[in-house]
Amino acid sequence: MNALIFSALSGVAMMFSGILLHNKAAIRNLAIVLLLAVIVANIAELRGVSFFNINTAGLMAFDSFALLFSTIAAGATLVFFLLSGSDMEKVGSNFSDYFALIFFILCGVIISAAFQSLLMLFLGIEIMSIPLYILAGSDKRNLKSNEASLKYFLMGSFSTGIMLMGIALCYGAAGSFNLTSVAFDTAKIPVLLIAGMMLLLFGMSFKVSAAPFHFWTPDVYDGSPTVFTSFMATVVKAGGFIAFMRLFAESFNTIQGEWKLLVAIITAATLFVGNITAVFQQSVKRMLAYSSIAQAGFMMLAIYAINSDAKEGLLLYAAAYSLATIGIFAVLIRMQDYTFDGFNGFARQQPVVAAALVIFILSLAGIPLTAGFLSKFMMLRAAIANGSVWLVIFAVLMAAVSVYYYFRLIQAMYFKERTSGNALVFNASPAFTYTLVAVAAITIILGLFPSLLTYWLYF
Amino acid sequence: MPINYYIFLSLALFIIGIIGVLTRRNVIIVFMCIELMLNAVNLLLVAFSKMHHLAAAGAGNAVNNVGSEGQLFVFFIMVVAAAEVSVGLAIIVMLYRNTRSVDINFLNRLKH
Numbered sequence: 001m002n003a004l005i006f007s008a009l010s011g012v013a014m015m016f017s018g019i020l021l022h023n024k025a026a027i028r029n030l031a032i033v034l035l036l037a038v039i040v041a042n043i044a045e046l047r048g049v050s051f052f053n054i055n056t057a058g059l060m061a062f063d064s065f066a067l068l069f070s071t072i073a074a075g076a077t078l079v080f081f082l083l084s085g086s087d088m089e090k091v092g093s094n095f096s097d098y099f100a101l102i103f104f105i106l107c108g109v110i111i112s113a114a115f116q117s118l119l120m121l122f123l124g125i126e127i128m129s130i131p132l133y134i135l136a137g138s139d140k141r142n143l144k145s146n147e148a149s150l151k152y153f154l155m156g157s158f159s160t161g162i163m164l165m166g167i168a169l170c171y172g173a174a175g176s177f178n179l180t181s182v183a184f185d186t187a188k189i190p191v192l193l194i195a196g197m198m199l200l201l202f203g204m205s206f207k208v209s210a211a212p213f214h215f216w217t218p219d220v221y222d223g224s225p226t227v228f229t230s231f232m233a234t235v236v237k238a239g240g241f242i243a244f245m246r247l248f249a250e251s252f253n254t255i256q257g258e259w260k261l262l263v264a265i266i267t268a269a270t271l272f273v274g275n276i277t278a279v280f281q282q283s284v285k286r287m288l289a290y291s292s293i294a295q296a297g298f299m300m301l302a303i304y305a306i307n308s309d310a311k312e313g314l315l316l317y318a319a320a321y322s323l324a325t326i327g328i329f330a331v332l333i334r335m336q337d338y339t340f341d342g343f344n345g346f347a348r349q350q351p352v353v354a355a356a357l358v359i360f361i362l363s364l365a366g367i368p369l370t371a372g373f374l375s376k377f378m379m380l381r382a383a384i385a386n387g388s389v390w391l392v393i394f395a396v397l398m399a400a401v402s403v404y405y406y407f408r409l410i411q412a413m414y415f416k417e418r419t420s421g422n423a424l425v426f427n428a429s430p431a432f433t434y435t436l437v438a439v440a441a442i443t444i445i446l447g448l449f450p451s452l453l454t455y456w457l458y459f
Numbered sequence: 460m461p462i463n464y465y466i467f468l469s470l471a472l473f474i475i476g477i478i479g480v481l482t483r484r485n486v487i488i489v490f491m492c493i494e495l496m497l498n499a500v501n502l503l504l505v506a507f508s509k510m511h512h513l514a515a516a517g518a519g520n521a522v523n524n525v526g527s528e529g530q531l532f533v534f535f536i537m538v539v540a541a542a543e544v545s546v547g548l549a550i551i552v553m554l555y556r557n558t559r560s561v562d563i564n565f566l567n568r569l570k571h
Contacts, residue, residue, distance in 0.1 A: 130542055149553075160497075167500075171504065261526065455534075
């Protein structure tokens with residue numbers, strides 16, 4: 001509750017800061033301070049100190065799972081502000097509004113981590129999506145950005161419609177929007193509930209871009225301003241998965257037989273489509289868009305398994321994936337050329353940045369000693385505990401495929417010379433480099449001691 | 460009236476909406492079809508709300524507010540739909556300013 005209220009107020013404060021402050025650095029610093037306040041308030045609540053006494057029984061429950069995820073999401077946003085905050089000003093003139101919108105998105109993420117009622121699920125997802133439609137189109141003169149924004153908007157509201165139909169049918173069967181009252185025992189499952197559950201499954205798959213509902217993702221991620229793609233592909237996607245997880249763990253856990261196979265097919269399809277298509281991309285930005293689909297496939301394994309391993313794993317996955325992807329995007333934003341060839345000879349010019357980038361890439365590919373390895377490992381362990389060996393074997397094969405396209409970036413940076421064309425232009429301030437190295441260090445620390453994070457879930 | 464009538468009516472509206480989204484080429488009409496989908500859901504929610512209320516009354520439970528949350532949900536859908544309309548129309552206007560058209564075929568340009 002603390003973080004939710006703080007972040008909503010921060011959003012309003014940022015909107016006014018555009019009128020009151022005329023210095024861009026001041027606006028950026030204000031946003032960072034407000035976000036720090038959100039994180040501190042959230043950690044205080046994790047330790048049992050609640051600043052507001054509001055009864056949200058039946059609507060939201062701020063348990064340790066929700067609070068821990070809010071901390072991760074807010075922390076990833078902080079990293080995003082620190083690394084890419086200054087690049088937002090190149091997108092358009094309404095600098096402070098972008099920060100305000102991001103704070104509102106954070107509210108949506110927190111609601112969708114904590115919801116206990118289908119009403120709050122709907123509100124959380126919408127609060128998360130509507131500001132993103134604006135951010136996707138924030139580069140107003142750029143046709144690609146317009147197109148991405150329109151496509152995202154149409155697909156987003158279409159999937160909202162499908163999700164709402166699912167919610168309405170579940171309400172018809174259960175007579176209440178509470179997650180626990182939607183949970184039926186296996187003896188007598190109403191047809192309405194099964195239909196509603198299917199529609200909810202499709203709607204949520206749209207939101208987290210799982211195949212075969214992923215087709216909008218590459219275009220939207222490619223067309224949006226790169227700064228906002230970075231946020232969209234990490235914090236928002238992880239928020240969608242947390243909502244997905246809570247919905248299926250608390251409502252539809254009892255009727256697993258009805259959706260297990262379908263989710264397994266969606267998982268396998270997502271892994272396959274994401275990884276295989278990413279291999280053929282020439283642009284790093286588009287490769288990252290497909291890689292985000294591939295990573296979504298791994299996160300779908302948690303939905304498939306639904307046990308305590310899966311919960312822990314999903315939290316760790318959200319942290320590992322968000323940090324690594326935000327790091328890679330932060331470098332990509334400052335490049336002139338988004339193709340793989342644009343990175344040729346990068347290591348020679350920027351050895352420190354390149355080394356940090358290698359750690360992020362290794363984490364995404366799931367190489368040991370990084371957070372990405374352990375989170376993938378926990379996902380696979382959860383799926384095996386649930387008795388699905390074939391899905392796990394398939395996931396490992398697909399992870400092996402992913403190594404190819406991730407390592408192409410390393411190969412370009414370290415083993416290829418810049419042959420012709422324009423020289424590599426890359427401005428990295430010392431602060432940027434240090435932050436990047438710190439994030440890379442966190443990625444490795446989480447890979448060595450994941451209990452630093454998951455410990456908070458149990459006390 | 461039996462609840463099935465309401466279910467079939469709103470499913471019919473919903474499917475008309477889906478078909479419209481998938482086949483029409485004008486962005487505004489696609490957008491109207493999405494609104495039609497949302498309103499089909501509203502209709503269904505109100506019908507279910509009444510159904511649960513009648514069921515509770517028939518069982519002899521003297522609870523007046525059973526089923527009221529379904530109607531509450533409708534208000535939330537209306538508010539969110541209004542927020543979506545304001546953002547969506549702004550996006551469409553932005554698109555029109557840049558391309559002088561609201562044809563959805565425009566969306567296929569990103570593929571290349």
